[in-house]
Amino acid sequence: AALAWVSAATPSPAGDAAPAKQKAMLTVTSLTPQPSEWPVALAANGGIFAWQEAVIGSELSGLRLAEVGVNVGDCVHAGQVLARFDAATVAADVEQKDAALEEARSALGEAQSTVERARPLSANGLVSAQQMTQYLTAERSAKARVASAQATLKSARVRLAQTEVRAPDDGVISSRSATLGSVAPQGQELFKLIRKNRLEWRAEVPGGDLRLVKPGQAVTLTVAGGVALSGKVRMVGPTLDPATRNALVYVDLPPSTDAQAGLFARGQFEIGRSPALTVAQSAVVMRDGYGYVFRIVAGDRVSQTKVTLGRRIGDRIEVLDGVDAHSVLVDQGAGFLADGDVVQVAQPPAQSAQPAQLAQLSPGKR
Incomplete structure (x- = not known):
């Protein structure tokens, strides 16, 4: 019985040991938020249009189209012949008007000779004043009649020149309705020309953000296929659309084979820079x-913290609140954790360089 009492009174070695340390749920890497200076951009959508599209039409009527020299997509120069009408009847009319001018000039020469002969005779009283007046008239x-014939001939020559349809400016043919052999009425459209091959992006910007956009600002666009283009703001529209409350901002684009009129594009206006606290x-x-x-x-324990997110550039994101520059955060492995988990922190990899893209201005943070 004494042995049993001693055995019961002696504490167990296991009862004296400290509680075992909780096993880590996951091995993670850590990071600290990085303060930096990020560019700020205002995002917008819109279409790409021709800067100016000239309509080239027929200036004559009743003539057959004898030649068409260009097609859609052709680059042309100012004064280049695009099409020709059959000029036979107009050329014959020019010849007729030229002959009429020669006839009028001959009659003028005869009248002038008569006046020259009559002047000395009139001075000597051999020709009456009435007769001299008739000669002068x-x-x-x-x-x-000579002046009239000259004007008529000039008009006929203008018509002859109009049988050749010429480009009014350098550019690219964007539309062709001219058909060989057709008889086009006066004023009918034959071609459309994108002047200077110059395009513009017409961005729809909310009225509340127009104060951020200024002429001369740089713009980065992304068109179909992910192709990036650059441009500059030329003009901010003076009025808002009453239905959408958006205004058009006109952005000049450089000549490029990657952009065509009619494409949809997303763009960002560079409106400045601002400090940002960023994490991966x-x-x-x-x-x-x-x-x-x-x-x-x-x-070694983690605390789940709600944060407000802002701009994104590449693989980094701005944190607006919830942490500061001294916070130590889980990097790799955060998606597998819950609040209060125990982790083992491994050596973090070297920080990658900050990307140099534009940060998009989030709605409500402008």
Whole structure:
């Protein structure tokens, strides 16, 4: 019985040992938010249009189109012949008007000779004043007929020149309705020309953001296929659309084979720079529509912290609140953790260089 009492009164070695340390759930890497200066951009959408599209039409009527020298997509120069009408009847009319001018000039020469011969006779009283007046009137009438014939001939030559349809400016043919052999009425459209091959992006910007856009600002566009283009703001539209409350901002684009009129493009206006506290996107976990990070506290335990997110550039994201520059956050492995988990922190990899892209201005943070 004494042995049993001693055995019961002696404490167990296992009862004196400290509680075992909780095993780490995951090995993770850590990071600290990085303060930096990020460019700010205003995002917008819009279409690409021709800067100016000239309509080239027929100036004559009743003539057959005898030749068409260009097609859609052809680059042309100012004064280049695009099409020709059959000029036979117009050329014959020019010859007729030229002959009429020669006839009028001959009549003028005869009237002038008559006046020259009559002047000395009139001075000697051999020709009456009435007769001399008739000679002078005939001379003036002959001069008027010459002037009229010259004007008529000039008009006929203009018509002859109009049988050749010429480009009014350098550019690219964007549309062709001219058909060989057709008889086009006066004023009918034959071609459309994008002047200077110059395009513009017409961005739709909310009225509340127009104060951020100024002529001369740089713009980066992305068109179909992910092709990036650059441009500059030429003009801000003076009025808003009453239905959408958006204004058009006109952005000049450089000549490029990557952009065509009619394409849709997304763009960003560079409106300045601002400080940003950024982390790698791998450190942010999205749950129920909100962003969270895991702060490492008490050495090896994590605390789930809700954060407000801002701009994104490459693989980094701006954190607006919830952490500061001294916080230690879980980087790789954050998606597998829960609040209060114990982790083992491994040596973090070297920080990558900050990307030099534009940060998009999030709605409500402007």
